[in-house]
Amino acid sequence: MKKISKKDDYIIIVGCGRLGSHLANLLSVSEKSVVIIDRDEKAFSRLDTNFSGFTIEADAIELEVLRDARIDQADVFVAVTNDDNTNIMIAQTAKRIYKIPKVIARVIEPNKQKIYENLDIVTICPTILSAEEFKKIIN
Amino acid sequence: MKKISKKDDYIIIVGCGRLGSHLANLLSVSEKSVVIIDRDEKAFSRLDTNFSGFTIEADAIELEVLRDARIDQADVFVAVTNDDNTNIMIAQTAKRIYKIPKVIARVIEPNKQKIYENLDIVTICPTILSAEEFKKIIN
Numbered sequence: 001m002k003k004i005s006k007k008d009d010y011i012i013i014v015g016c017g018r019l020g021s022h023l024a025n026l027l028s029v030s031e032k033s034v035v036i037i038d039r040d041e042k043a044f045s046r047l048d049t050n051f052s053g054f055t056i057e058a059d060a061i062e063l064e065v066l067r068d069a070r071i072d073q074a075d076v077f078v079a080v081t082n083d084d085n086t087n088i089m090i091a092q093t094a095k096r097i098y099k100i101p102k103v104i105a106r107v108i109e110p111n112k113q114k115i116y117e118n119l120d121i122v123t124i125c126p127t128i129l130s131a132e133e134f135k136k137i138i139n
Numbered sequence: 140m141k142k143i144s145k146k147d148d149y150i151i152i153v154g155c156g157r158l159g160s161h162l163a164n165l166l167s168v169s170e171k172s173v174v175i176i177d178r179d180e181k182a183f184s185r186l187d188t189n190f191s192g193f194t195i196e197a198d199a200i201e202l203e204v205l206r207d208a209r210i211d212q213a214d215v216f217v218a219v220t221n222d223d224n225t226n227i228m229i230a231q232t233a234k235r236i237y238k239i240p241k242v243i244a245r246v247i248e249p250n251k252q253k254i255y256e257n258l259d260i261v262t263i264c265p266t267i268l269s270a271e272e273f274k275k276i277i278n
Contacts, residue, residue: 011277022249022270027277076277104276106269110161124272126265130245131161133263137243138150138166138215 008033012074014060014090015081019106019126021046023078028052035069060090071098079105084112091121147172151213153199153229154220158245158265160185162217167191174208199229210237218244223251230260 009032013020016038024036025048034053038044041057058065060081071077077094079087084107091105107113107125116123148171152159155177163175164187173192177183180196197204199220210216216233218226223246230244246252246264255262 009277018247018249018266019269019273022266023273026270026274030274030278032277078273078277080273102277104273108157110157122276124269124276126269127157127161129268129272130158130263130265131165133268134158134162134217134219134243135165135169137261137263138148138171138217138241139169 009075010070010073011035011076011078012037012066012069012071012094013078013080014038015079015087015106016040016043016046016055017080017082018046020078020080023080024053025051037065037069061086063093066090066093066098071100074098074100076100076102076104079103082108084108088112088115088119091116092119095119095121148214149209149212150174150215150217151176151205151208151210151233152217152219153177154218154226154245155179155182155185155194156219156221157185159217159219162219163192164190176204176208200225202232205229205232205237210239213237213239215239215241215243218242221247223247227251227254227258230255231258234258234260 011032011034013036016036024034027034028051037056037060039059044055077100079091087105091103094100095103104122107123110125110127150171150173152175155175163173166173167190176195176199178198183194216239218230226244230242233239234242243261246262249264249266
C-alpha cells in the first residue's frame with residue numbers, strides 16, 4: 001500500500017474480474033495510484049501479491065462508495081464490471097457529476113457501444129477488438 | 140449461401156458466441172468462405188441476416204463433425220468456443236492432424252496462454268488485448 005501523492009495519476013477501477021484485475025496489475029507495475037472496487041471480496045484474489053493499490057469491497061453504484069474512493073480527486077475512472085448497464089450508469093456519474101477528465105468503460109454487448117457515443121465516454125468492446133485482431137491475422 | 144471456390148480462403152470457425160458470430164459477420168462482408176459450427180442452433184441467430192456462409196449445428200469435438208465441415212480443405216481454423224480446454228483440443232487437432240496452415244484460438248483465462256506457446260497455435264486473449272488498450276488510453 002502506498003500513499004497517493006498529487007504527482008501520480010489517480011485511477012479508480014470498478015470491477016475486479018479478469019479484465020479489471022489484469023488492468024490493475026498492469027497499472028500497479030507502472031507505478032500508477034490505483035483503487036479497485038468490487039462487491040465481492042473474493043474477486044481481489046486475482047490481484048498480484050505485490051499489487052500496490054487499494055481495494056474497496058463495496059457496490060460502486062452507491063454514490064457514497066465512490067465518494068469514499070475520493071472520486072473527486074480521480075484523473076481516470078474505469079468501469080469494467082460484468083454488467084453493461086452498471087458500467088454505463090457509473091461511467092455517466094463519473095463524467096457528469098464528478099467531471100473526471102478520462103472515463104473509460106468496457107462494453108460487453110457490441111451493439112450497446114452506440115449508447116456511449118453521445119456521452120463523451122471512451123469505450124472498449126473486447127469482442128470487437130478481438131474480432132478485428134483475428135481478422136488481421138486471417139487476412 | 141455461396142459455393143466455395145478454390146480461389147477463396149476457406150475458414151472454419153468453431154463457436155458462434157459473441158466473438159465467433161462477430162468475426163463470421165466481418166469475414167462474410169469481406170467475401171471470405173466461412174463455415175461456422177456451434178452445438179446450439181440458437182447461437183446462429185447472432186449472425187447477420189445477410190451472412191453468406193454455412194452453419195453447422197454440431198459438437199466440433201467430434202472428428203466426424205470436422206470432417207463433414209471439410210476441415211482437410213480449410214486454410215484457416217478458428218477456435219472460439221466459450222471453453223478454453225475445448226479450444227485447445229480442437230485447435231491441436233486442426234494443427235497436428237489436419238495440418239491447417241493457420242490455426243488461431245481464443246484464450247479466456249490469461250494464464251492459459253502459455254499452454255499454446257509450444258503448439259504453433261496463434262492465440263488471442265481478449266482480456267490481455269483489452270487491458271493493453273485501456274492502458275494505452277490511460278497513459
